[in-house]
Amino acid sequence: MEIRRQDIHSSDVPVVCKACEARHGGVCAALSPDQLLELSKHSTRQRLEAGTEVIGQGETVTNYSNIIRGVVKLTKVMADGRQQIVGLQFAPDFIGRPFLTESAIAAEAATDSEICNFSRGVLDRLVKNAPELEHKLHRQALKELDEARDWMLTLGRKSAQEKVASFLYLIATHIDPESVDTSSFDLPLSRADIADFLGLTIETVSRQFTKLRKENVIHIENNRHVTIPDMDRLMRYAGND
Amino acid sequence: MEIRRQDIHSSDVPVVCKACEARHGGVCAALSPDQLLELSKHSTRQRLEAGTEVIGQGETVTNYSNIIRGVVKLTKVMADGRQQIVGLQFAPDFIGRPFLTESAIAAEAATDSEICNFSRGVLDRLVKNAPELEHKLHRQALKELDEARDWMLTLGRKSAQEKVASFLYLIATHIDPESVDTSSFDLPLSRADIADFLGLTIETVSRQFTKLRKENVIHIENNRHVTIPDMDRLMRYAGND
DNA sequence: CGCAGGTTTGAGGTAGATCAATGTCAGTGG
DNA sequence: CCACTGACATTGATCTACCTCAAACCTGCG
Structure with missing residues (x-):
């Protein structure tokens, strides 16, 4: 009985995810084992040296990511080169802008980092069938909005x-x-x-x-x-x- | 047949909502007629003179609102009185911060306005059973996040x-x-x-x-x-x- | 008319920008 | 082991965009 209960939590979870540091904190925590399997099939881990760009401003979004380790900065640049960091993301934050194909900001590793990439299409499909997943993304968006507004006070006043x-x-x-x-x-x-x-x-x-x-x-x-x-x-x- | 089809869209929609200018643009658009009825039972229209506070910074959130007419400003103040507007909301935007009981910002009518208030509890309950509603709120949160980050560039650079x-x-x-x-x-x-x-x-x-x-x-x-x-x-x- | 709230205009001060030099430190190679 | 390099950070001198303080100017309204 005791053993069986434990099984519910860990069996069938993809091997790559089992060892993942972000498994219980990021959006993945909202997924059932088979949904996690589906997602993990189309996901790849990636190490990033500090300074590596994850996605550029104006680029088409093909991937979402979860930060496993490190800090990622979100930046905006003006045509003449003036730059503003509009957000800092820490593990196990989600990186990406659901429901839009073009990224309005750039994301770049601030420190040496590790992220888990998964294709946009697969996640968008999962979202449709897993309300809990959209809920998780919604909460993250609201958290980032709170942080952005806090920082607006800092920048302006x-x-x-x-x-x-x-x-x-x-x-x-x-x-x-x-x-x-x-x-x-x-x-x-x-x-x-x-x-x-x-x-x-x-x-x-x-x-x-x-x-x-x-x-x-x-x-x-x-x-x-x-x-x-x-x-x-x-x-x-x-x-x- | 023609008539019946039209019925599907307008019959059973609460009278107060039928005439609502925000009916098709705000979060209400995501609701079925009976969900709309449920919500409208606990909602009240309200006229606001310019300068009227909708909710104060640090107050407990008991209501959400939809803007029907006018412009609402979202502000943050520091202890010494310095103030920053962190967002402007236009009809038919949603006002409120789901999933948190205390408001980190104040909302105040910038112009003479009209809003539709509904109790927090009812909407939170509806969200659980209407994924399309959470989706709508999620999109609004992401829109506000994009706008906030645009403005961070303006403020900083x-x-x-x-x-x-x-x-x-x-x-x-x-x-x-x-x-x-x-x-x-x-x-x-x-x-x-x-x-x-x-x-x-x-x-x-x-x-x-x-x-x-x-x-x-x-x-x-x-x-x-x-x-x-x-x-x-x-x-x-x-x-x- | 006179007053009050919001707005504009002016004179002068200052926080932060700009420009330029110097310092620190981890490599790298002699 | 020590000079040389290049990236990054600090420090100094000067400049300027914006703030502060103060006065004048609307424009509606009792």
């Missing part, structure tokens, strides 16, 4: 100092959701990326980092590793009271 | 002039989707609201308006009525080429 502090707080709370100690981490973005995320220049970002360091709000090692001695203090610097 | 031009272009293309001539319209927002939408001050917005007027990109009457002689020219000013 905060000072450079508050922007940088807000960024650090965002990373601290998202980089490793499992970890108890969120006060020490590696930044997934270069100074140039951070500038594109905050609507600032590299120089301004750098100056605010040194300012925060001198005021002991953060400690920095090797330009990338950050430690936050007092998270509440950082939050106050971010203007989140 | 555009100059004041480009921001104001982008705003005018947005209004021109959204205020009256039925109309063929989108080149003449009343602004649904005051200068203060426009400033809060663009992350600028009132004064800067005003100066950019007069600049655009002097360069004949726009004509203005009574501070509110705008005419756009050349929409492509405006788009170039907005940095959208």
Whole structure:
């Protein structure tokens, strides 16, 4: 009896998915074993070096993806080259824009990453027969919408100092959701990326980092590793009271 | 036969909904007549004067709404009073955040408006049994996400002039989707609201308006009525080429 | 007429951009 | 082991787009 119950959860689950770190967190969690099998037949794992493009702005969407490991940035560029990061995705987030054939944004690995690609057609077909799957995608879309609107406040109304502090707080709370100690981490973005995320220049970002360091709000090692001695203090610097 | 077929579409549809301008455009379009009846039993029409709050930031969500007429602005405020408009909703858009009990944003009528309120519980129940309804809400969420990300680029990377031009272009293309001539319209927002939408001050917005007027990109009457002689020219000013 | 709310205009200040130089560090090759 | 390179980051000096503060200007309305 005990054994049988366990069977229900793990038997028939495709081998590739069984070992998948995102199996229980991403959209796959909404699928039954046979739906998962169907999807896994048309999916491939892929390692991405930092800087690799997943999809380009204006390109036709042929694949959706799940992030298994790493951080992916979503960007928009203007004709003259000005760039804005409009979202950061962490494992086990879903990447893709259902119901549209052309991508309005580019997606690029910010760190070395691993993703699971599956063809658009197969997922679109599964969505029709699995309301729970659409529900999951709907929730993810709403989560991203909340985050986007939070960031609009940051972009439109905060000072450079508050922007940088807000960024650090965002990373601290998202980089490793499992970890108890969120006060020490590696930044997934270069100074140039951070500038594109905050609507600032590299120089301004750098100056605010040194300012925060001198005021002991953060400690920095090797330009990338950050430690936050007092998270509440950082939050106050971010203007989140 | 001809008559019967027509019956399928209009009979049994609640009287209040039959005359509703949003009947075919909003989420209601996804409902069968009896589902519509169920929903309409718990819904009330409401007229809103400009400035009336639909829901406040941090309040508990008890209602969802459909906009029947007018423009509703979605705002976020910081503790010290700084404000950012994070979205504009036009008829027949849906207002509400499914699956969360507390609203992270405030919604306020920007113009005199009319909305249809229905209780959260009833809609949540309907969603469970009508996949087509969740699909509709999902699409709306994705549309809002696309718009939010477009605006992030505007907030983060555009100059004041480009921001104001982008705003005018947005209004021109959204205020009256039925109309063929989108080149003449009343602004649904005051200068203060426009400033809060663009992350600028009132004064800067005003100066950019007069600049655009002097360069004949726009004509203005009574501070509110705008005419756009050349929409492509405006788009170039907005940095959208 | 006079007042009030919204808008425009002006003068001056400043946060952040721009331009340019310098610093840091991991490779790479002598 | 140490010079050389290239990518990235910091720092400094100057400039400017936008903000701030203040006054004037509508336009409806009692």
